[in-house]
Amino acid sequence: MEKSRRPADFLTIDPSSTFMTATSSRNFEELPENFLESANSPQGNGNDGAANSPQLASLTPMAMSSSDQSTSYQYGSGLKDDGPAGLLSPLHLDNRRSSATFSQRNSGIYIKEEDGLDGSPPQHLLMSSMHGGQADLDRNDATPPAVSNVELASTMITTILGDQASPVSSSSAAVLPPPPQPAASIASAAAAAAALGQSVRRNSIAGSLNGLQQDLKVDQDELGMLNGSSSGRVHNGDDMAGYRYQTATSSRVAPVPPPKRVYSINDANDPLNAEIDDDIYIDTKDLCKRIAYELKQHSIPQAIFAERILCRSQGTLSDLLRNPKPWNKLKSGRETFRRMFNWVQQPLAMRLGILDMYNKEMNALEKAASVPTGLPMAAANGGPGGAAAASNAALAAQAAAAAAAAGNSGLSPPTPAQNVRHHRRSSMGEDGQPANKRPRLVFTDIQKRTLQAIFKETQRPSREMQQTIAEHLRLDLSTVANFFMNARRRSRLSHDDEPAPYQQVEALLTAEAAAAVAVAEAEKAAAAAAGSSSSSPSPTVPTHTSLAAKPSTSFFVVSAPRPALSLLTSSGLTPSLLSPEERRQLQQQNSNNNTASSSSAASSPSPSPPSPSPPAKHPPHPQSLGALLAPIMAASGVPPQSPLQQQRLLHAMTKPTTMAAALATARNAALLAPQALQRKVFVPRANGSLLVPAVRRCVFTPVKGSVGAAAPPPPSLLSMTPAQLVAEIPQLAAVPTQALAEAVEALKEKQKEEQQQEQLQTLLAADAAAAVAVQSEPESCH
DNA sequence: TGCGAGTCAATATG
DNA sequence: CATATTGACTCGCA
Numbered sequence: 001m002e003k004s005r006r007p008a009d010f011l012t013i014d015p016s017s018t019f020m021t022a023t024s025s026r027n028f029e030e031l032p033e034n035f036l037e038s039a040n041s042p043q044g045n046g047n048d049g050a051a052n053s054p055q056l057a058s059l060t061p062m063a064m065s066s067s068d069q070s071t072s073y074q075y076g077s078g079l080k081d082d083g084p085a086g087l088l089s090p091l092h093l094d095n096r097r098s099s100a101t102f103s104q105r106n107s108g109i110y111i112k113e114e115d116g117l118d119g120s121p122p123q124h125l126l127m128s129s130m131h132g133g134q135a136d137l138d139r140n141d142a143t144p145p146a147v148s149n150v151e152l153a154s155t156m157i158t159t160i161l162g163d164q165a166s167p168v169s170s171s172s173a174a175v176l177p178p179p180p181q182p183a184a185s186i187a188s189a190a191a192a193a194a195a196l197g198q199s200v201r202r203n204s205i206a207g208s209l210n211g212l213q214q215d216l217k218v219d220q221d222e223l224g225m226l227n228g229s230s231s232g233r234v235h236n237g238d239d240m241a242g243y244r245y246q247t248a249t250s251s252r253v254a255p256v257p258p259p260k261r262v263y264s265i266n267d268a269n270d271p272l273n274a275e276i277d278d279d280i281y282i283d284t285k286d287l288c289k290r291i292a293y294e295l296k297q298h299s300i301p302q303a304i305f306a307e308r309i310l311c312r313s314q315g316t317l318s319d320l321l322r323n324p325k326p327w328n329k330l331k332s333g334r335e336t337f338r339r340m341f342n343w344v345q346q347p348l349a350m351r352l353g354i355l356d357m358y359n360k361e362m363n364a365l366e367k368a369a370s371v372p373t374g375l376p377m378a379a380a381n382g383g384p385g386g387a388a389a390a391s392n393a394a395l396a397a398q399a400a401a402a403a404a405a406a407g408n409s410g411l412s413p414p415t416p417a418q419n420v421r422h423h424r425r426s427s428m429g430e431d432g433q434p435a436n437k438r439p440r441l442v443f444t445d446i447q448k449r450t451l452q453a454i455f456k457e458t459q460r461p462s463r464e465m466q467q468t469i470a471e472h473l474r475l476d477l478s479t480v481a482n483f484f485m486n487a488r489r490r491s492r493l494s495h496d497d498e499p500a501p502y503q504q505v506e507a508l509l510t511a512e513a514a515a516a517v518a519v520a521e522a523e524k525a526a527a528a529a530a531g532s533s534s535s536s537p538s539p540t541v542p543t544h545t546s547l548a549a550k551p552s553t554s555f556f557v558v559s560a561p562r563p564a565l566s567l568l569t570s571s572g573l574t575p576s577l578l579s580p581e582e583r584r585q586l587q588q589q590n591s592n593n594n595t596a597s598s599s600s601a602a603s604s605p606s607p608s609p610p611s612p613s614p615p616a617k618h619p620p621h622p623q624s625l626g627a628l629l630a631p632i633m634a635a636s637g638v639p640p641q642s643p644l645q646q647q648r649l650l651h652a653m654t655k656p657t658t659m660a661a662a663l664a665t666a667r668n669a670a671l672l673a674p675q676a677l678q679r680k681v682f683v684p685r686a687n688g689s690l691l692v693p694a695v696r697r698c699v700f701t702p703v704k705g706s707v708g709a710a711a712p713p714p715p716s717l718l719s720m721t722p723a724q725l726v727a728e729i730p731q732l733a734a735v736p737t738q739a740l741a742e743a744v745e746a747l748k749e750k751q752k753e754e755q756q757q758e759q760l761q762t763l764l765a766a767d768a769a770a771a772v773a774v775q776s777e778p779e780s781c782h
Numbered sequence: 783t784g785c786g787a788g789t790c791a792a793t794a795t796g
Numbered sequence: 797c798a799t800a801t802t803g804a805c806t807c808g809c810a
Contacts, residue, residue: 318799332808
């Protein structure tokens, strides 16, 4: 498995120590349905990972209370062996109290100084602040409201960090005017804390790390205690009032000109831009779970988080959260996950504060006077339970503080993706004139079905084929190209769970399983007929007992997938891709000009497109299912099948495999019990890999080779091995095995292409009428 | 130039 | 209203 990661490089999130705690049962309803499952999966289980890989690092659990002491707190110094670059140095805190200690010892952000930033060696700052109260804040149903802690915590922070923060000067805390309100003091404290972290990082104050850690240790312990017991409140009971006030104050305080949303590519001041060592492997899956949890926990809308933390759109975030690519597969996309990671590493107050900071920034930018500045998260704090309100009050204050800090500490907006669109095509013209805002194209059902069906057959159709498709579906070529591009990528994405290396294989979709098996069957039959193979081949490795010695001469199939049959019949690869309703509609619509309708009314809509510009190049093929099958039946001698069987046959026949496969399918389909499709066969890969049975796809691995000198064998022979071919056609004995094999493969390829094209024609023709009918709606495709 | 990656942002959907 | 979907766009790379 390529997924196997070097333990040392595996940075995962320990669900058990983060949101998978006894925190509260109420949380579970907000968690992904498979949350427990996944959280306890080996991959996601920090404990397991920790056990197996002592260097495995996990996300710091924050805002969590748990008696679980066995966190995957593995920021061992050995995590990295490149000396000073030891990312993620551990925060060694004692565990006096379970909840507080737990979060304490795991909290802190780990920032790696960039090597080239200031010339100093990479340094790592362990910044941690008032998250002592996080546990309580989050555990709002199990702990008395931790309210006044804010003040105490702030004081504490100020005391502990203030003096270190002061030297920061340059960009952050020093800029802060004396806060006029008590709340502001909190803000300044937080600002100091934040600034400290940044300054430390910025200045690479490596030496201060140890001392700071010590201080933080004490600080956190105390904070934790304080937070866990006190009940006062800095201000009155109006959390949001206080918060808003704070926000407003900080806004005033920081007369920073509306920071044009200019993105710094790499702002060293931004903790979210903290570098993550290349050797670190972030478990994006867990990260996303964690993020999703955090967002829900604090009622942070995706849009807010996406825009203010990640500088991405809501849709992007949603997509990432739902379909995170493995870290090792990410390229520039790591940036986004890195920010997520860094954000989640922050103390709770900081996390929320940053959000607010960006919020304010945005407000200033957009002059959205109507937009309340309050915390986006749990603003109304309808959060479950009254305790939540209380704790969130404290939280809000902290957040406000952090916000103030962040807002004045030079925190920069997120780093933009290198390839984000910088100019929206839908840009409003001057004076709000809605510039040519072409409505977004939405494929019609027919278009989509057709495209998807084709995609199943050919993930990468040739340019010509795309052109044909575009013509038939009345779409732009670019649209078709985009579709396949997107489909490929998203298909790839959705299959990321599968063994990646195998995806490099010329992967063909499910229905091929039938043909694949048929091929095997045909081979077997041929072999038997030729009398060459004395004994029946192994059920799992049909006919290929002798092929091990010459793997290049043949192909195997990997795992005929279980769902093959059902997919075969439902994949829509029938002459019509229409639903029954659609068929009815079309039959009605076409009843007028539909004179020579196909014989099979049930499955064949009128193929004659009444379009003004019919695709002359590709005249429709009024073929019914029966008509399509007839030749096959005749050729194979297979008696008429049930409709379902016919569909299977047709499907198999139209697969982009070889005609041999189709014929073999036809010949054997009747004999093939559904179980037959579950047989396992194997594909010898160049790298020796094999697909596992669970793989959904059936894979052919045709041998690449030049066309040999051998005469083209009949289609049904293409599925044979050279030995079988020779047995079948003695004349071929003179042909070298290798040449024979190559010739066969070349022919297969050729036939495959031809059939793809034919199939496409059929497909398109069959749906032409429907497509036209549907597309003739006012929407028009282009 | 074509493709893939990463996104945006309009729309769907719940 | 929040989240999910998805066609199209931009950028980097081979």
